Amino acid sequence: MTITRFAPSPTGYLHIGGLRTALFNYLWARNQNGKFRLRIEDTDLKRNKEEATKAILEAFEWVGMNWDDEVVYQSERFDVYKKYVEQLLKEGKAYKCYLTSDELKEYREAVQKGLEPPFDIRKYRDFEGELDKDYVIRFKAPLEGELVLEDGVKGRVTHQIQPSDDFVIARSSGVPTYNFVVVIDDHEMGMTDIIRGDDHLTNTFKQMLIYNAFGWDLPKFYHVPMIHNEKGQKLSKRDGAVNVMEYKKDGFLPEALLNFLVRLGWSYGDQEIFSMEEMIKLFNPNDINTAPSKYNYEKLLWLNHHYIKNTPNQKLAELLKEDFGIDIQNHDKLEILLDEVKDRSQTLKEMAEIIDNILTPPSEYNEKAVKKFIKENTKEILAKFVEFIKDKELHLPTDWHDVLMEEFIPQQGLKPKDIMPPLRICMNGDTKGIDLSALLAILGKDEVIKRIQKFLS
RNA sequence: GGCCCCUUCGUCUAGCGGUUAGGACACCGCCCUUUCACGGCGGCGACACGGGUUCGAGUCCCGUAGGGGUCACCA
Secondary structure, three states, X not given: OOEEEEOOOOOOOOEHHHHHHHHHHHHHHHHOXXXXXXXXXXXXXXXXXXXXXXXXXXXXXXXXXXOOOOXXXXXXXXXXXXXXXXXXXXXXXEEEXXXXXXXXXXXXXXXXXXXXXXXXOOOOOOOOOOOOOOOEEEEOOOOOOEEEEEEOOOEEEEEEOOHHHOOEEEOOOOOEOHHHHHHHHHHHOOOOEEEEEHHHHHHXXXXXXXXXXXXXXOOEEEEEOOEEOOOOOEOOOOOOOOEHHHHHHOOOOHHHHHHHHHOOOOOEOOEOOOOXXXXXXXXXXXXXXXXXXXXXXXXXXXXXXXXXXXOOHHHHHHHHHHHHXXXXXXXXXXXXXXXXXXXXXXXXXXXHHHHHHHHOOOOOOOHHHHHHHOOOOHHHHHHHHHHHHOOOOOOOHXXXXXXXXXXXXXXXXXXXXXXHHHHHHHHHOOOOOOOHHHHHHHHOHHHHHHHHHHHHO
């Protein structure tokens, strides 16, 4: 059975790069009728936040990605890791390293500047006996050789073993490190396919060494290229709206966000729109691209607009109430209103603003519009119109359309622009907006008259 | 700097030795329309560069350039 996972560290919210990785793993597991599991990588107790874990799970809930089995917390598994560290120690596959943190700092700085290392990091590799000072435990990698990874995305990638492959597997506090526990957990959780960002590519070789040391089978790896920011760099928390839950606040639909993300680095011919069912059916990690992609907000907006237009009005009304405090669920012209507003909103937030603008009487009138359309006889015409409709039954947009176009305008010898733009100004303060007949129908005759009279006074 | 990865329109991408290099977003124009949108039609616009291999290269190989990732007692 195919088992995949998403394994975030709870240092903050879930960001969209992580969500895409999770989505790929989720889709592949569902495609294969396998399992998709969640693991919280909280071995670094200093940085671990309970709140962050909650936020991550909340984001999963919002987008509707459900996971299988219990969530695994690494912080609850220290005993397990300890056992494996001791095993390696006993088998001579790991060793105590007494290098001080100052020495290591010096080493690190030199290496990152591109200088020759000041000493051999493997100094204590063959050291016999014990020293009475703090130590970390390092993995004893082979001294030379080549590792070959058959990556599902990148193809064959090779790595020459180097001194730094003697990496720390347990801190002086005894807490094991990432590259070690990942292997233990992935193995014990039965992972068969690991889809993750290609920033992990170098980690993978360290992890392969651990798999080898325990004699475990390697899962299939897929290293997916990063999502880049505008500057072409790895997306980071400084890059604006990367928190998944921000999208909810901004009025995005989760299906739009997922559809957007699945097309970053993956495609199926020319198809742009994918329902969750289609994604599950069509997704295959072998089809993931090799090149990084850039985040394209305009396309997300387009997709969101598409999904808004295809969402039932009752559902939209629900979301508008929950997320934006716009309560129109019991409005008698709900369908007309939302049909009109949907076409001109890319987000729920925009919908909320437009609806609010329609339903709230104008507090001011656009100066330019007034100057252009309100002539000396306009007020007279509007007053006549009020009289004209006073005793009529007007409900649907077609009623309003007819009373204007078939009756009032021809009978008064007017042109449409003598009355229609002014009516808009009376209703909403401006000449732009939804279809006028629809607008009048939504507001209803009493409100229409009220707003005209307000303007006249 | 070492190691590794990457390179088709501005952006997301199709392409898997022979294509007028296709689609989508954005942008521009036209049509529809009593406004604004929606929608329809059309336009602009790309194989980083240089060598090979081949009858033939966006597709294969090698360089160059550019970009990115990574080198922690973080994950």
